[in-house]
Amino acid sequence: MSTLTALLKMEPPPLDFPGASPKNLERLLMISQGMTHYRDLDQVLGYLLSAIRESYGVDCGVLMLEDEQVYRIRSHRGFSPSFVTRFTVPLGQGVLGRSATTGQGLVIARSQFSQAPDSEHLFKASGWGSVLVAPIMLQSHNLGLFLAASPDENFFSPEVSESLRPYLQVLSVGMRNIEMMDTMEKFNRRLTSEVTSTTQELTQTNARLIRRVRELKALYEITLSASMQANLEDLLDSVAPKIADFFNVEHVGFLINTAPKGRRPELSLGFPSFGLPRGDNETFGFPTDAEGGPLLSSIISAFTNAEIRYFSGGPASLGRELANLSGQPVLGGKLDKIIIRSMVAAPLKTAQGAHGVLLLSNPIRDAGTGPEASDKLRDEDLRTLTLVAIRIATAIENADLEGQNRKRLTDLSALQEINESFYATPILEFILAKIVRVVNKTFKCELCDFLLLEPASAELMSFPASVSGASPSSDPNFLRDPKNVSSQVFADKKSRIVENVHEDFSLSRLGLEHKIRSLLLVPLKVEQEVIGVLRLGSSEEGVFGEDHVRLAELIADRSAVIVHNARLYEKIIAANRELERLNSVKTEFVSMVSHELRTPVTAIKGFVDVVLSEDAGPINEQQKRFLNIAHNSIERLSLLILDLLDISRIESGQMKIILQPVSIEKVIQDAHVTYRSGIETKNISFELHMDKKIPMVVADESRVKQVIDNLISNATKFTPAGGTIKMSADDLGDFVLVSVADSGVGIKKDDQEKIFSMFYQVDSSLTRKVGGTGLGLAISKSIIEMHGGRIWVESEPGRGSTFRFLLPRHREQQAEVV
Numbered sequence: 001m002s003t004l005t006a007l008l009k010m011e012p013p014p015l016d017f018p019g020a021s022p023k024n025l026e027r028l029l030m031i032s033q034g035m036t037h038y039r040d041l042d043q044v045l046g047y048l049l050s051a052i053r054e055s056y057g058v059d060c061g062v063l064m065l066e067d068e069q070v071y072r073i074r075s076h077r078g079f080s081p082s083f084v085t086r087f088t089v090p091l092g093q094g095v096l097g098r099s100a101t102t103g104q105g106l107v108i109a110r111s112q113f114s115q116a117p118d119s120e121h122l123f124k125a126s127g128w129g130s131v132l133v134a135p136i137m138l139q140s141h142n143l144g145l146f147l148a149a150s151p152d153e154n155f156f157s158p159e160v161s162e163s164l165r166p167y168l169q170v171l172s173v174g175m176r177n178i179e180m181m182d183t184m185e186k187f188n189r190r191l192t193s194e195v196t197s198t199t200q201e202l203t204q205t206n207a208r209l210i211r212r213v214r215e216l217k218a219l220y221e222i223t224l225s226a227s228m229q230a231n232l233e234d235l236l237d238s239v240a241p242k243i244a245d246f247f248n249v250e251h252v253g254f255l256i257n258t259a260p261k262g263r264r265p266e267l268s269l270g271f272p273s274f275g276l277p278r279g280d281n282e283t284f285g286f287p288t289d290a291e292g293g294p295l296l297s298s299i300i301s302a303f304t305n306a307e308i309r310y311f312s313g314g315p316a317s318l319g320r321e322l323a324n325l326s327g328q329p330v331l332g333g334k335l336d337k338i339i340i341r342s343m344v345a346a347p348l349k350t351a352q353g354a355h356g357v358l359l360l361s362n363p364i365r366d367a368g369t370g371p372e373a374s375d376k377l378r379d380e381d382l383r384t385l386t387l388v389a390i391r392i393a394t395a396i397e398n399a400d401l402e403g404q405n406r407k408r409l410t411d412l413s414a415l416q417e418i419n420e421s422f423y424a425t426p427i428l429e430f431i432l433a434k435i436v437r438v439v440n441k442t443f444k445c446e447l448c449d450f451l452l453l454e455p456a457s458a459e460l461m462s463f464p465a466s467v468s469g470a471s472p473s474s475d476p477n478f479l480r481d482p483k484n485v486s487s488q489v490f491a492d493k494k495s496r497i498v499e500n501v502h503e504d505f506s507l508s509r510l511g512l513e514h515k516i517r518s519l520l521l522v523p524l525k526v527e528q529e530v531i532g533v534l535r536l537g538s539s540e541e542g543v544f545g546e547d548h549v550r551l552a553e554l555i556a557d558r559s560a561v562i563v564h565n566a567r568l569y570e571k572i573i574a575a576n577r578e579l580e581r582l583n584s585v586k587t588e589f590v591s592m593v594s595h596e597l598r599t600p601v602t603a604i605k606g607f608v609d610v611v612l613s614e615d616a617g618p619i620n621e622q623q624k625r626f627l628n629i630a631h632n633s634i635e636r637l638s639l640l641i642l643d644l645l646d647i648s649r650i651e652s653g654q655m656k657i658i659l660q661p662v663s664i665e666k667v668i669q670d671a672h673v674t675y676r677s678g679i680e681t682k683n684i685s686f687e688l689h690m691d692k693k694i695p696m697v698v699a700d701e702s703r704v705k706q707v708i709d710n711l712i713s714n715a716t717k718f719t720p721a722g723g724t725i726k727m728s729a730d731d732l733g734d735f736v737l738v739s740v741a742d743s744g745v746g747i748k749k750d751d752q753e754k755i756f757s758m759f760y761q762v763d764s765s766l767t768r769k770v771g772g773t774g775l776g777l778a779i780s781k782s783i784i785e786m787h788g789g790r791i792w793v794e795s796e797p798g799r800g801s802t803f804r805f806l807l808p809r810h811r812e813q814q815a816e817v818v
Contacts, residue, residue, distance in 0.1 A: 038178075041178045044175065046075050056150075058155070060076065060077055061079055063146075064144040065144065071089035089119075094117075095115055103140075105135065105161075107156045130156050132147070134146045136172045143172055143176065146171070235395055246388075251360075252359065253269070255267040255269060267357065293316065293324070294311060295316045296318070302346065308346050309345045311340070319336035354393075427566065435555075439555060446538060448535070493523050495521065497518070498521070500518065517539055522549070522553055523556065531560055532560070534552065534559065658700050660700075660701075662698070665690060668708065668738065675716075679725060687724065694730075699787055699807050703783045704787075706779070707784060708727075719742045739803070745800075746796050760778075
């Protein structure tokens with residue numbers, strides 16, 4: 001057993017990892033950047049463990065300390081389920097537990113498994129030859145244990161363990177960051193809660209202070225009670241006895257406007273009223289334009305005119321007048337027994353409008369008061385009653401606003417759920433089913449139906465996944481049918497409420513099948529283009545109002561965009577599949593054609609060479625000239641075939657490179673010797689600049705030569721006589737920079753990225769003259785990137801071009817890795 005304390009004890013990670021290859025550094029950088037996308041510990045552990053397993057081919061996992069002071073596997077890659085369940089490391093016990101306590105890593109070979117008796121049988125049962133255990137440390141803080149295992153008994157050499165160190169450092173930082181983010185989020189939530197609570201308390205305290213200053217002492221108990229109640233019944237129950245006691249009357253009653261906003265007002269009895277207890281709140285009401293008896297007339301006048309009205313023509317019964325109006329007893333006749341001799345009706349109004357009427361009936365006269373005493377209130381009592389009515393109306397309005405706010409929150413929650421449905425599953429059937437569930441929950445309706453336009457048939461078809469309740473109707477809604485309500489809403493682009501479905505023949509079948517009595521239809525619009533209709537149905541008449549229309553239109557707008565995007569998504573998926581198919585066909589075709597052309601071209605080239613060498617007999621000068629032309633054309637065709645084969649290999653992922661130490665200095669010098677005489681025959685100067693010793697690189701020599709050949713060939717093509725081509729190499733530390741510069745025509749800025757694409761050629765007369773396939777630079781780019789390098793061009797039109805590429809430098813430490 002070897003202890004690797006200095007190697008694996010985790011301290012604050014340095015910014016540089018000595019001995020790490022550029023490729024490993026680049027991979028570590030990518031891993032570090034990738035970890036920033038995760039906010040969950042398990043995701044971070046899984047991400048990094050997958051990277052380690054991919055890089056080293058080992059089984060690996062992370063153990064974390066639990067409450068019982070035992071390390072258990074939190075995340076892993078490659079461990080068997082039985083191993084994950086059974087393997088534990090008690091803190092400070094055994095060689096593994098002491099490793100966690102002391103912060104020292106260790107490697108255990110198979111022959112040494114007996115030194116960890118608690119885990120020996122598990123290690124052997126897993127088929128491992130060696131195991132590495134390393135504490136995950138950050139600033140002397142133990143975050144967990146890292147466990148890696150390999151079937152090779154000698155796998156975890158000092159070099160392999162050293163190369164694992166940067167991964168563990170990244171892991172420790174990632175775990176610490178997740179821990180810090182969790183702590184910050186908890187603190188922020190607690191702070192937000194405390195601030196919100198404090199703000200609410202301050203707001204409530206301020207409201208109470210203002211109310212106490214402005215209110216009259218005589219109204220204090222009444223208004224305070226009203227302001228402390230959460231709902232309407234509690235409010236009325238609280239203030240009714242106080243009002244009766246303050247104004248010394250026999251009965252107090254409340255008639256509240258319960259009609260939705262925008263509808264004709266309707267007054268309903270609020271309980272408790274006239275001494276009837278809570279629970280006797282059978283719903284009933286009457287419109288404010290009803291023609292009733294004198295008692296009802298006084299009440300309606302107070303509401304509509306927003307003025308106090310008196311009734312003194314008793315005795316009268318509000319119950320009987322309501323029964324005469326509705327044609328049936330109210331509250332089983334209980335209200336008939338309340339006899340009213342006189343009554344004061346005060347409107348419950350605020351700046352926002354009238355909310356109902358407060359009724360005071362049958363004043364109780366003090367002892368000694370004669371029969372001639374008036375039942376009318378004194379002026380100071382009228383002012384007090386007006387203030388009381390305003391306070392009660394304000395309380396009712398606040399309760400109504402609170403209800404509206406709760407409803408708005410529900411509406412916003414519904415819209416949010418609908419928005420999230422697309423991102424969860426951008427498939428039309430699932431999206432519509434999710435929207436239907438949200439709409440049913442929000443509107444509490446019996447039918448939610450999406451009619452979507454089918455352009456080919458000019459029909460509005462009910463989407464199967466979008467219908468709640470019963471099965472969808474099989475009858476299409478033809479757009480050309482002017483009598484169809486759905487078609488009318490589609491054409492008018494305006495929402496519509498149908499109060500009674502059975503009165504509309506085109507909707508009668510819908511009413512019968514779904515037992516629907518009222519219907520709300522809303523067009524589905526995307527940028528003024530209608531793509532369908534949303535229908536909401538209820539089993540009750542007159543359910544839908546302006547608030548329902550407003551919310552349904554918001555849902556319809558969101559749903560229309562989501563449906564439109566889902567359809568676009570389906571089209572994009574189909575188009576991508578077709579593009580992938582075509583790209584596969586193209587690659588196969590290029591590969592097949594290249595291979596098929598290679599054999600006959602090789603044969604032709606061989607026979608042309610035989611004839612040119614006059615092995616088949618003497619030829620004259622004209623024949624030799626023609627054969628040379630053919631020979632040059634065959635050479636170009638052979639290069640094209642090789643380029644096509646390279647492109648085919650690159651696209652199919654079959655191009656392989658063999659990395660080894662290469663003298664880039666020698667490669668460049670050889671290229672200069674090879675091409676110099678040919679270039680100078682064209683009256684072009686070919687210069688080589690290397691002022692100092694250039695280090696070796698890690699590369700595939702033949703492929704690097706191919707890149708340099710391509711760049712020199714291009715420079716020669718586009719440099720006129722009298723021009724210059726310069727080739728150079730520079731040591732940049734971790735990389736070697738190779739440059740090929742020419743004094744040719746140059747390249748426009750817009751074309752500088754495009755020229756590295758396959759088959760792309762700059763559109764110019766010179767390009768058409770010198771020819772080419774547009775594959776050389778694309779192949780060069782792929783080769784350099786496979787080396788972990790980069791290639792680019794720097795150019796200005798008329799001032800030449802400089803092509804540069806980077807190759808990773810070979811270091812002595814990399815020898816074993818390579």
